[in-house]
Amino acid sequence: MSDLQDQPNVAAAVAARHREVAVEHLLFGTIRFLSQRHPELLAELEDSLAHLWDHADDTSRNDEAVRDVARRFLRSLRAEGA
Secondary structure: OOHHHHOHHHHHHHHHHHHHHHHHHHHHHHHHHHHHHOOHHHHHHHHHHHHOOOOOOOOOOOHHHHHHHHHHHHHHHHHHHO
């Protein structure tokens, strides 16, 4: 039995991280592909950030931190396109 199996919370966190990395990679690639064909896409996404919010319902909620992650994502996409 592995250490992760002995710690279900750790195993769940690791599995969630793996999903997050995979989804981020696929999403980034998809947006890169689309924005090369539709350059206006990045501006549209940036304009939508005011509506982005953190879904947490406790003291960890931080809407601006979520928007900052999205802004960094968009800056990275723009840098690749330059």
